[in-house]
Amino acid sequence: MTDDLMTRARQALADEEAARLRAKADELATGDERARLQTEAEAKRQHARDTAAKALNAPAVALGTVAQKFDAAVAALVALAEAAELRHRTIQQQAALLIAAHVPEARARGGNSVELDGELHSVRDAKPDELLARAVALAAREVGTADNGLRSLASDLLPHSGPLARLTPVERAHR
Known part of the structure; x- marks a missing residue:
């Protein structure tokens, strides 16, 4: 029975470690996704700004x-x-x-x-x-x-x- 308890304890610890690693991976992925979204948003803002500057400074207008x-x-x-x-x-x-x-x-x-x-x-x-x-x-x-x-x-x-x-x-x- 002790072996069974030890196996179950090891399994529980492994499951906890796997869950902790998954949570950490999810956290890192969310951070990466957030950084990617921020980069995309900044690129869109810069593109809009450049387009507006070009249009507003065109000789015709x-x-x-x-x-x-x-x-x-x-x-x-x-x-x-x-x-x-x-x-x-x-x-x-x-x-x-x-x-x-x-x-x-x-x-x-x-x-x-x-x-x-x-x-x-x-x-x-x-x-x-x-x-x-x-x-x-x-x-x-x-x-x-x-x-x-x-x-x-x-x-x-x-x-x-x-x-x-x-x-x-x-x-x-x-x-």
């Missing part, structure tokens, strides 16, 4: 590029307003000259329009304020989404630009 495009747009709108204003002044000047010269085939209508050789030239065809508002409204409509608010900007400009569906004389002349 750099603030300087947007500023250059803004300056070009302002210059284009100024040129549009100046062209409309030049047309306005020229029509008024020529109407006054035609009235003063009594040119029979030309008709001036109150200094704001001239009919010459069957063609009507009117300041109402290219009002600077309407053209500027229309240019901004059309641009806003082109890129407007519910998220960026540009659709509402286009709607806000309608009282100044007229309905966007109709073409102005300037747009018809170009097309």
Whole structure:
């Protein structure tokens, strides 16, 4: 019986040692897994950071590029307003000259329009304020989404630009 007890005691000690070794192995494996997961998480964070830095520093989205495009747009709108204003002044000047010269085939209508050789030239065809508002409204409509608010900007400009569906004389002349 003593041998049996000794065998069972040895077996119990071996089982305890095996359980202790399994627990230690599990603990080490969990530590390794935790370290691996932390390494993966850090790699993901670094990748996200690098991707964001690359995207935010791309020339197409750099603030300087947007500023250059803004300056070009302002210059284009100024040129549009100046062209409309030049047309306005020229029509008024020529109407006054035609009235003063009594040119029979030309008709001036109150200094704001001239009919010459069957063609009507009117300041109402290219009002600077309407053209500027229309240019901004059309641009806003082109890129407007519910998220960026540009659709509402286009709607806000309608009282100044007229309905966007109709073409102005300037747009018809170009097309």
